[in-house]
Amino acid sequence: MKRSEFQAAPVKHWSALTLSWLAALWMGLLANWPLWQRMLTLPELAGAKGWGFIALFAGMVIALHGALLSLLAWPRLFKPVLLLCLLSAAAAAHFMGAYGTVMDPTMMVNVLQTDAKETRDLLSLRLLASLLLLGLLPALWLWRRPVAPQSWAKRLGLNLAGFVGGLALMVGLAMSSYADLASTMRNYPALRYMINPLASFWSLGVVAVESHKAPAGPPAVVAADAHWQPADPKARPRLLVLMVGETARSANFSLNGYARPTNPRLAGLDVLSFRQVSACGTSTAASLPCMFSHLGRSAYLDHGADQENLLDALQRAGLAVLWLDNQSGCKGLCDRVPHAHATQAAGATPLPPGLCEGGECLDMALLHDLDTRLQSLDAQRRQRGVVLVMHPMGSHGPAYFKRSPEGQKPFQPECRSNALQQCPREQVVNAYDNSIVYADSVLAETIGWLERQKGFDVSLLYMSDHGESLGENNLYLHGVPYAVAPKEQTQVPWIVWLPETSAQRYGVDSACLRRQLDKPLSHDWLSHTVLGLAEVRSAIYRPEWDLMHACRKAP
Incomplete structure (x- = not known):
């Protein structure tokens, strides 16, 4: 060879x-x-x-x-x-x-x-x-x-x-x-x-x-003229809790007509739920900065430059502002105001067992030792008023089953996977609805905490940042481009708790507000409603976007 x-x-x-x-x-x-x-x-x-x-x-x-x-x-x-x-x-x-x-x-x-x-x-x-x-x-x-x-x-x-x-x-x-x-x-x-x-x-x-x-340096100043101007300087300071999101769609709130009892505790409280509210975007990154802007969606999308936001205006007016997060951050909104994460204990009292596991907390952790957090704010600012922003985990997917504790899951069986398309759709909906029930419980507990704050006139606003798709048209989660997004991703709940004593202090006609429940609203209204409730005056304030303005009684 x-x-x-x-x-x-x-x-x-x-x-x-x-x-x-x-x-x-x-x-x-x-x-x-x-x-x-x-x-x-x-x-x-x-x-x-x-x-x-x-x-x-x-x-x-x-x-x-x-x-x-x-x-x-x-x-x-x-x-x-x-x-x-x-x-x-x-x-x-x-x-x-x-x-x-x-x-x-x-x-x-x-x-x-x-x-x-x-x-x-x-x-x-x-x-x-x-x-x-x-x-x-x-x-x-x-x-x-x-x-x-x-x-x-x-x-x-x-x-x-x-x-x-x-x-x-x-x-x-x-x-x-x-x-x-x-x-x-x-x-x-x-x-x-x-x-x-x-x-x-x-x-x-x-x-x-x-x-x-984006230009280098600090954001452009907004509301340089912001100042606190109370109708009655001798009245008690106001305490407003603003709970923002997460991933709650209006269609699954029983307060808005959903057949399932997903709001069992809020249904027993004197809350107002507005049913026709459009989100600014279909994701947290798009919606959250827009919600806290005074511009409104159309102008916000066109403005381009980095600007201060509602929290800066409130702080400039001399109010105490605190952002509490149980999410992936505030998208830069809270960088210039006091802020903390739910995993960071406020005082010597440790978080209860089972509330936080694997570096992730259930939303009830936002309420832990909240009195200590409130007292830690600047005393002089507290006397003018407090705006406490909570950013919960809410119904963030795809692991909806993680958003509610084992003892609070009324809808069974639920999808226990993050591969939603592998679960029967009814199990996906069950897991999501369980997260809404838990959010209802967190809101009710927050209202209970507010009722115990005797030194303040109290109120609460809850608004979701965007909705969620649960398999409709084979879509899951959120983030579809806004122009073609389904209503499940753009229609969000807006809940207002304004006890009658606070309504009288604010000069708001509660019956008038109830007549507005089906009024078309949007995220554009949030910043101006908060400015009105906080009694902050500025040229950026637009009364036509203040939910309370049309129902305020003449002095």
């Missing part, structure tokens, strides 16, 4: 451009399965013609990703780039497919602001499987392919050819069915944020650019 017969077979070398296009093909076809699934449900794309358009659109997605990856098909660069793209595409495919989310800029802000506890609730075996099958395995295969050496000039020429060819193919496919493409994108704009993984990187870039545009 000849010696040459024992020589190893020559190693096949691959072109970096070929591997990049193979990755584009893999991601375009497989990692975009939520996009293809969504498009198949569109009535306009039913039948053979619709299937043909979806196939054409898939070709456009592959061509676009191939063109962009061609520019990066350099031997020492493209493998790390493909690894990042494949893993990002696999993760995005999981979340879009499991919860019906899209990768728009608002969602990327949510991703960037997610803390360790929220991340832990999102981990699941399905996420691991997606990362492994759609991301890691193809990435390992690509990583092991040896790359053929080529001169710099030849590589540049081939990469440019791949880029131009990909763009030409995409434009050609688009022009071949332009009418259908334009109509589909116009009627379903959220589809563009499901193109995976390009949408994630595009949205991340938008967030980075917007963040870079």
Whole structure:
């Protein structure tokens, strides 16, 4: 036998451009399965013609990703780039497919602001499987392919050819069915944020650019003229608790007509529940800063610059302000006022056993040792009035079952998983409704604490930051772009507790307020209602957005 017969077979070398296009093909076809699934449900794309358009659109997605990856098909660069793209595409495919989310800029802000506890609730075996099958395995295969050496000039020429060819193919496919493409994108704009993984990187870039545009230094001053002007300087100071969110949708409040008794304790108290309230956004990152702005949603979305907020105005007027958090933070709202987290004990009294486990607290922890927190505020400010903001965990998903203690789960069986799509929908609703019942209990206990504060005229406002989807139209959680968001994500509860003694002190006609329960309202009204209740005067105050203004009795 000849010696040459024992020589190893020559190693096949691959072109970096070929591997990049193979990755584009893999991601375009497989990692975009939520996009293809969504498009198949569109009535306009039913039948053979619709299937043909979806196939054409898939070709456009592959061509676009191939063109962009061609520019990066350099031997020492493209493998790390493909690894990042494949893993990002696999993760995005999981979340879009499991919860019906899209990768728009608002969602990327949510991703960037997610803390360790929220991340832990999102981990699941399905996420691991997606990362492994759609991301890691193809990435390992690509990583092991040896790359053929080529001169710099030849590589540049081939990469440019791949880029131009990909763009030409995409434009050609688009022009071949332009009418259908334009109509589909116009009627379903959220589809563009499901193109995976390009949408994630595009949205991340938008967030980075917007963040870079923000001027350096402190936020612009708002309400420089804010001052406290009580109707009766000799009256008792006011104590207002403002509980903000979390993730409560109006449709599941029995106070608003829901068939289940999700508000058993509040139903026995003299509270007002306003039924037609629209949120500023569909996520905490979008809604919370907007709620505390005096601008209103439309102007807030256009203003761009970083500004002070309601809490700054209250503090400038000389009131005592405290933000208590049991969430992932105040999104910068409380940076310039006293603030604390529920896990931080107020005094020497430790938190009761079982209230906080694994670094996460049930919302009743917000009430622990609250008298000590109140007394720790500046005494001179306390004599003018106190605004205590509570930011509870509320009904934050997907682990709804964690939001209520074992002894307070009236609706059974409940979904005990964070993979909501794997549970029967009625179990998902049970877990969510149990969290609403617990929120009802927290609100009732807060009202009980307020009733014991004899040195103040007291009141409470509760308003959710956004709603939640519980499987309607195969959507879960929240964060759908506002223009196409379902009402389950945009309609939120607003509950007011104003005891008659406080109503008289504030000069508010309670009967008049009750006649406003079905009045269309929005987050725009919150800041101005608080300014009115706190007796803070400023040029930013708009009486037409003060819930109490129309019902105030003439002096």
